[in-house]
Amino acid sequence: MDKNTLFSSFGKWVSPIFSKRFFEDLASSDHDKYVKKLTTSAYLLLFLHAHLQQREGLRAIADDALGRKFQQELGFTSISPSQLSRKHQQSHSNLLQRVFRDLVQRIRLCSLPPAMKRDFRIVDATTIPLCLHTYKWATFRETKAGVKLHFRVAFASSEDVYPERVQLTPARVHDRTQLDTLVDNPGTTYVFDRGFVDYAKFDAFCERRIFFVTRVKKKAAIRYLFDRPVSEGSSIKRDGYVQMGTQQKRMKHVLRLIETTDSQGNPLLLITNRWELSAEEISEMYRSRWAIEIFFKWLKQHVKITSFYGKSQEAVLNQVFIALIAFCLLLLAKIFSACQESLLQIYRWLRVMLWEDSRIWWERLTSKRRKPDP
Known part of the structure; x- marks a missing residue:
């Protein structure tokens, strides 16, 4: 990744990923062994950009690399759709999962949810339908295919939630089979349907x-x-x-x-x-479950998660984790800037100012901070 990355709004947005630990994990793995061009860092930049711009396919992602400013950050001037496809299919999701967990940990450390929502998690699942002919490994019914994303989300503030854990399974897997994975921490209250x-x-x-x-x-x-x-x-x-x-x-x-x-x-x-809370508090806690439905709606509308760039299970898993990384990066930008606007507004400003000096985007975010009480 070029040093100029940090000077653009896009570079400012992705910068939490490229920590010392990320490069240590990369060096200890074989992700970039014998790779001269499409490194894991470049792959991440291309596909995060694709999520942000909701690109339709690999050809559109390859065309993004023709932009001069993007070329400076990628370190090359062109890439073919077939190269993107191979990298996307062959990359193991372990590294992306570690990046996701690191971002989740940063959000957890920086979050300030209300007291009632600190030891409170919401568990739910959402199904993404797929073409049975193309995704045979995800057979759902006789004529349908699909994957199911099982989430556990936590509150970062009174309104914003973030995905703390996710499991991807074929759609036919029943929700309750994931309880042992998603519900595991004594002292925490889990809300689910x-x-x-x-x-x-x-x-x-x-x-x-x-x-x-x-x-x-x-x-x-x-x-x-x-x-x-x-x-x-x-x-x-x-x-x-x-x-x-x-x-x-x-x-x-x-x-x-x-x-x-x-x-x-x-x-x-x-x-x-829970016996010590009032019945009204329990009732309100269950009603807060609606936050995960808003999170699902945001994912399906603003990152590329309802259609996929690859056919294999690993490619689908990679795309899901890159989508979640994109979401976490936006939430971190909101937390670090103390911006009171919605994630959608921050996302819109980022898309408009993507290749501008990062200070322009950041000044826009920080100008929307909550004003102190008189």
Whole structure:
């Protein structure tokens, strides 16, 4: 990567990636063994740029390398689509996953979420449909293919979330099979929808002091024990002690059941093993789950994640991690600049000022800081 990279807005944006650790990891691997042109650094720059500009295919990415300013940063003046394809297919995702984890760690250290959201994670999954003829390894149904991204997200602020962990599987894999991977930290509260309900795992969570809040399935077997008093006029209709499951497969641990309403006024039954919080706080915690839906929507609209540049599972995984790296870089820019604008606005400004002096973009971000209270 050329030293001039740090002088452009694009270079400023990608700079958190290229740490001493990144180059040490690169040197200890065989990613760039015998590579003279399309190094891993150049590959990352090209595909991060492709995500930012939402390029349609490898030919469009190859054309990006014809830009004079981009050439200075890449270290070459042209690249062929076939070279890009080989690199994308052959690169192992381990290095990209380490880059992603390093960025997540930086976000975690710099984040200032409200107290209620510090030890709070949201777990959910989103499915991306694929062509069965092209992606046979991702067979979903008889006539369909697809991949599923299982996420655990944390709050960086009162509104912004970031992906703390991700698992990619074929779409046919059930959500609850990923609970052991995504829900693993005692003392943390995990919020997830009823697709993750697994009573055996809930018993294990109770024994390990892993907290959870989830929605009850429609036909769930509930054994009511007794109710707590509920304030008159409260949105909470019921707050009680229950055992979940049929007589043959009943949970050993008693859970708390809260009955409230959703945003449309429909009944909402929640179960949790958090006893010290108020029913209103538990209800609000579950409603915060909507943040992950906004995150999914952002990914699908503003980075290249609904169609792929390669056909193999490794190529798809590489593209997913580069997309997540792009998201984390935008969030880091927001955190470091203390900008109060949305990630979408920061993304728009970056695209407009991509090859301008980095100070122009950064001054724009820092001018939008929250003003101190008088």
